[in-house]
Amino acid sequence: MNIGFIGTGIMGTPMAGHLLDAGHALFVYDRVKVPQVLADKGAHACESSRAVAERSDVIIVMVPDTPHVQAVLFGDGGLYDGISAGKIIVDMSSISPIATKEFAAKIAEKGCGYLDAPVSGGEVGAREATLSIMVGGKQADFDIVRPLFETMGKNITRVGEVGDGQTAKVANQIVVGLTIEAVAEALLFASKAGADPAKVREALMGGFASSRILEVHGDRMVKRTFDPGFRIELHQKDLNNALDSARKLDMALPATALCQQLFSACAAQGGKEWDHSALIRALEVQANHEIG
Amino acid sequence: MNIGFIGTGIMGTPMAGHLLDAGHALFVYDRVKVPQVLADKGAHACESSRAVAERSDVIIVMVPDTPHVQAVLFGDGGLYDGISAGKIIVDMSSISPIATKEFAAKIAEKGCGYLDAPVSGGEVGAREATLSIMVGGKQADFDIVRPLFETMGKNITRVGEVGDGQTAKVANQIVVGLTIEAVAEALLFASKAGADPAKVREALMGGFASSRILEVHGDRMVKRTFDPGFRIELHQKDLNNALDSARKLDMALPATALCQQLFSACAAQGGKEWDHSALIRALEVQANHEIG
Numbered sequence: 284m285n286i287g288f289i290g291t292g293i294m295g296t297p298m299a300g301h302l303l304d305a306g307h308a309l310f311v312y313d314r315v316k317v318p319q320v321l322a323d324k325g326a327h328a329c330e331s332s333r334a335v336a337e338r339s340d341v342i343i344v345m346v347p348d349t350p351h352v353q354a355v356l357f358g359d360g361g362l363y364d365g366i367s368a369g370k371i372i373v374d375m376s377s378i379s380p381i382a383t384k385e386f387a388a389k390i391a392e393k394g395c396g397y398l399d400a401p402v403s404g405g406e407v408g409a410r411e412a413t414l415s416i417m418v419g420g421k422q423a424d425f426d427i428v429r430p431l432f433e434t435m436g437k438n439i440t441r442v443g444e445v446g447d448g449q450t451a452k453v454a455n456q457i458v459v460g461l462t463i464e465a466v467a468e469a470l471l472f473a474s475k476a477g478a479d480p481a482k483v484r485e486a487l488m489g490g491f492a493s494s495r496i497l498e499v500h501g502d503r504m505v506k507r508t509f510d511p512g513f514r515i516e517l518h519q520k521d522l523n524n525a526l527d528s529a530r531k532l533d534m535a536l537p538a539t540a541l542c543q544q545l546f547s548a549c550a551a552q553g554g555k556e557w558d559h560s561a562l563i564r565a566l567e568v569q570a571n572h573e574i575g
Numbered sequence: 576m577n578i579g580f581i582g583t584g585i586m587g588t589p590m591a592g593h594l595l596d597a598g599h600a601l602f603v604y605d606r607v608k609v610p611q612v613l614a615d616k617g618a619h620a621c622e623s624s625r626a627v628a629e630r631s632d633v634i635i636v637m638v639p640d641t642p643h644v645q646a647v648l649f650g651d652g653g654l655y656d657g658i659s660a661g662k663i664i665v666d667m668s669s670i671s672p673i674a675t676k677e678f679a680a681k682i683a684e685k686g687c688g689y690l691d692a693p694v695s696g697g698e699v700g701a702r703e704a705t706l707s708i709m710v711g712g713k714q715a716d717f718d719i720v721r722p723l724f725e726t727m728g729k730n731i732t733r734v735g736e737v738g739d740g741q742t743a744k745v746a747n748q749i750v751v752g753l754t755i756e757a758v759a760e761a762l763l764f765a766s767k768a769g770a771d772p773a774k775v776r777e778a779l780m781g782g783f784a785s786s787r788i789l790e791v792h793g794d795r796m797v798k799r800t801f802d803p804g805f806r807i808e809l810h811q812k813d814l815n816n817a818l819d820s821a822r823k824l825d826m827a828l829p830a831t832a833l834c835q836q837l838f839s840a841c842a843a844q845g846g847k848e849w850d851h852s853a854l855i856r857a858l859e860v861q862a863n864h865e866i867g
Contacts, residue, residue, distance in 0.1 A: 380768050403782050417778050419770075440778040447770040451778045454761035454770075458784035461757030464830045468753065469746035472817065475824050476672050478711075478739040478746075486709050486732040486743045490695050492750035494786030525764065532767050534862035537837075538756045538830055545829075570826035 285310060286431065287339030289332050289355050289362075290376070291318055294402070295345035297409040298375070298435045300324060305434045310338045332358075336365025341428055342372050348520055349378040356386055368394030371424050373431075375416075377401040377456075379524050380449035381531055383419070387445040396424035397445055401452035402436060405513055413437045417455070419448035453528065456521035460542045460559070462496040467563035470504055474574035481505045500560035507575055512558035519546045519555075577602060578723065579631030581624050581647055581654075582668070583610055586694070587637035589701040590667070590727045592616060597726045602630045624648075628657025633720055634664050640812055641670040648678055660686030663716050665723075667708075669693040669748075671816050672741035673823055675711070679737040688716035689737055693744035694728060697805055705729045709747070711740035745820065748813035752834045752851070754788040759855035762796055766866035773797045792852035799867060804850030811838045811847075 284307070288299045291313040303309050303324040310327045311317045312335045317328040329335045332355050336342055342362060344355050352374055357363050362372060372390055374383065374397070387397035398420035408414040414436035418425055425441050432439045442451045469492075473483040484501045487493065503509065522543040529536045548565035549557060557564070567573050576599070580591045583605040595601050595616040602619045603609045604627045609620040621627045624647050628634055634654060636647050644666055648654050654664060664682055666675065666689070679689035690712035700706040706728035710717055717733045724731045734743045761784075765775040776793045779785065795801065814835040821828045840857035841849060849856070859865050 415778075415782050438781060440774075442774050442778050443770050446768070447774075450765050450768040450770040451775045453768075454765045454775050455779050455782065455784045457761040457764060458757045458779060458786075458789065461760065461830070462754055462784070462786060465750045465753030465757065468828050468831055469749040471826070472749060472821060472824075472828060473742050473746045475826050476738070476742040476745075476820065478735050478742040482732075482734050482739075483743045483746050486707075486734050487747050487750060489730060490707050490747065491787050491791070492747045492754070494750075494754060494788070495783050496786070497750065499783070528768060529764060532764075532862075534763070534767050534864065535858065536760050536764060537833055537858075537861075538753070539760055541829055541833060566827070566829075569829075570824075572826065 284341065285339045287335035287342035288345070289313070289335055289342065290345040291321060292345070293406055294409045296321060298345060299326065301412050301434045302431060310335045331360035332362045333360045333365035336362045336370070340370055341431065342370065343431070344372065344374045344376060346376050348376070349382045349524070352376050352378050352386065353382070356390070363390070363393070366390070366393050366395050371396035371398065371428060373398045373400055373428055375400045375402055377452050377521060377524070378449060379528055380446045380453060381528050383449045384446040396421060398424050398428055399446060399448040400432065401448055403452065403455055404436070408436070416440070417442050417448045417451040419443055419450070420445050453521065453525045456518065457525050457536070457539050459496065460518055460522055461538050462494055463500050463559055463562050464538070464542050464545065466497050466501045467504060467566050470501060471563060471566050471570055471572070471574055475570055475572045480574045503558060503560040504563045504574065509557045509561040511556065512560070514555065515546050515549050515557050515559050515561065516555040518559045519543065519550070522546065576633065577631045579627035579634035580637070581605070581627055581634065582637040583613060584637070585698055586701045588613060590637060591618065593704050593726045594723060602627045623652035624654045625652045625657035628654045628662070632662055633723065634658070634662065635723070636664065636666045636668060638668050640668070641674045641816070644668050644670050644678065645674070648682070655682070655685070658682070658685050658687050663688035663690065663720060665690045665692055665720055667692045667694055669744050669813060669816070670741060671820055672738045672745060673820050675741045676738040688713060690716050690720055691738060691740040692724065693741055695744065695747055696728070700728070708732070709734050709740045709743040711735055711742070712737050745813065745817045748810065749817050749828070749831050751788065752810055752814055753830050754786055755792050755851055755854050756830070756834050756837065758789050758793045759796060759858050762793060763855060763858050763862055763864070763866055767862055767864045772866045795850060795852040796855045796866065801849045801853040803848065804852070806847065807838050807841050807849050807851050807853065808847040810851045811835065811842070814838065
C-alpha cells in the first residue's frame with residue numbers, strides 16, 4: 284500500500300518518519316519543502332498534492348487550519364484532481380467539524396473514503412509516537428487505516444461518523460482551555476487573598492478539583508514557566524473553530540468565548556507564543572497582582 | 576480535653592458523632608435541637624454557644640455561612656462572651672476568608688486561638704470520616720487540634736495562616752464550578768454537532784482534558800442523573816464568597832462570575848436543589864438542545 288503525506292511541518296515530519304520507519308512507501312508534498320530527514324529515509328518528494336494523490340492509496344493531510352485543508356483538497360493541483368475510486372483521504376489536521384463534513388461529502392462523489400483524525404499530544408507526542416488520535420468516518424475505512432495510526436499514536440478512538448473526530452478535538456480544546464481558566468482564577472484568587480498558591484494547589488490535588496491541568500499547568504503558573512508547551516495562538520485557532528462552529532450550530536458557548544478573549548488579551552501583551560497556561564497573565568492584569 | 580460543637584446539621588451531626596466515638600467529652604449546641612443520635616452517644620446539650628464555650632477547651636463551629644458564624648461568635652449568647660485565654664475556636668464552616676481574618680483578630684483579643692478549617696467531601700465524607708480539611712492558623716494551634724481533625728477526615732493540610740483555609744476552600748469551589756462549566760460546554764457542543772457525547776467523553780479521558788469532574792460529573796451529564804450530590808444552592812453560596820471577596824480584594828474573576836450566573840439560570844428553572852452538574856441545563860436552554 285502506497286501512502287501519501289501532505290504537510291511536513293513540526294508535527295507532520297516526525298509522523299511521516301514513523302511511517303517510513305515502518306517500511307511504507309511514502310509520497311510526500313509540502314508547500315515549502317520536504318525536509319532532508321524524510322528524503323534520507325527514502326520519501327519520494329512530489330511536485331503537488333495532486334501528484335501525491337495519483338501515486339497513493341491512502342493520503343494523509345497534516346496542515347494548520349481549515350483554509351489550508353481546503354486548498355490541499357480543492358485548490359490548484361489539489362488532491363481532488365488526483366484521486367480515483369477506492370482511495371482514502373485522512374485529515375489529521377485540527378479543523379472545523381462542519382467544514383469537514385462538507386469536504387467529505389465532496390470527496391465521496393469520487394468514490395473515495397474520508398477520515399478526520401485530529402491528534403492531541405503535540406510535538407512530543409508526534410516524535411515519540413504517543414499521539415492520541417480521535418477518528419471520525421466509516422468503520423471499514425478506519426479498519427484499513429488503523430495500522431498506520433498505530434505507527435503514529437497510542438490512544439486511538441473511533442468516535443463516530445465523519446466530522447466526529449474533529450468535534451471531539453474541539454471538545455478537548457474547550458475543556459483544556461476552560462480548565463486552565465479555572466485553575467488560573469483559583470490560584471490568582473488564593474494569591475491575592477494572601478495565601479501561598481503552591482500550597483493551595485497542593486491542598487486541591489486529590490479532591491474533586493483535581494485534573495491534569497491543575498497538576499501540569501497549575502505548576503507552570505506557580506513557577507511561571509511559560510515557554511511552550513502549547514502556544515496560545517494555536518489554542519486561539521482551536522477555540523475559533525469551536526466558536527465559529529457554535530455560531531453555525533445556533534448555540535452559545537459563553538465560557539469558551541470568554542476564554543478566547545483572555546487569550547486575545549495575552550496576545551495584546553505580545554503573548555501569542557507563550558504557553559497557554561500563561562492565560563493567567565490576562566487575569567493578573569485585571570487584578571493588578573502577579574502570583575508567586 | 577473538653578470539646579464544644581456548635582451546629583449539628585447534616586454535616587455537623589456525623590462529625591460530632593466521630594468525636595464522641597473517639598471518647599471525647601462533647602458539649603453541643605444547635606439553634607434548632609441537638610439530635611437524639613448524639614444525646615444517645617453521651618453528648619451534653621447546652622442552652623447557648625456561650626455555655627458551650629464556658630465548658631470547652633476547643634470549640635468547633637459547623638454552620639452554613641458567614642452571617643451564621645458571626646452570630647455564633649458575636650451574637651447574644653455567643654462564644655465571645657464565654658471564652659477565656661487559651662481556648663481555641665475552630666471554624667469548619669465554609670465562609671468568607673476576609674470575614675474570617677476579622678473574626679480571628681477579635682477572638683485573639685481574648686487570648687484565644689482561631690483555626691479556619693473548612694472541609695470538602697460532603698455528607699458522605701462526613702459520615703465516613705474521609706473529609707478533606709484545609710486549615711489556616713498558627714502551627715501551635717493546629718498541632719493541638721490535629722488529633723480531632725484526624726477523627727473526622729483523611730486529607731488534612733495546614734495551608735497557612737488564619738483565613739488561608741477558607742481561601743483554599745474558595746479556590747477549590749472555583750475550580751470545581753468552572754471545570755463543570757468546561758465539561759458542560761464541551762459535551763453540549765459535541766452533542767449539538769451530532770457526535771455521541773458519551774463517546775466524546777471517553778475519547779477525552781486520559782489526555783490533558785482529564786479530571787475528576789469529567790469522570791464523575793461528565794458521566795452524570797451524559798446519564799442525566801442530577802440528584803445531589805452537591806446542591807446548586809450550596810455552590811452558589813461558595814461562589815458568592817468568591818465573588819464578594821474578589822470585589823473586596825479589587826480583582827476580577829470573570830469566569831467565576833459567569834458560572835454563578837448559569838447556576839442562577841438553573842435556579843430560575845427551579846433547580847436550586849439539582850446537583851451542580853445540572854449547570855449544563857442552563858447551557859442547553861441557550862442551545863435549544865438537550866444532550867443524550
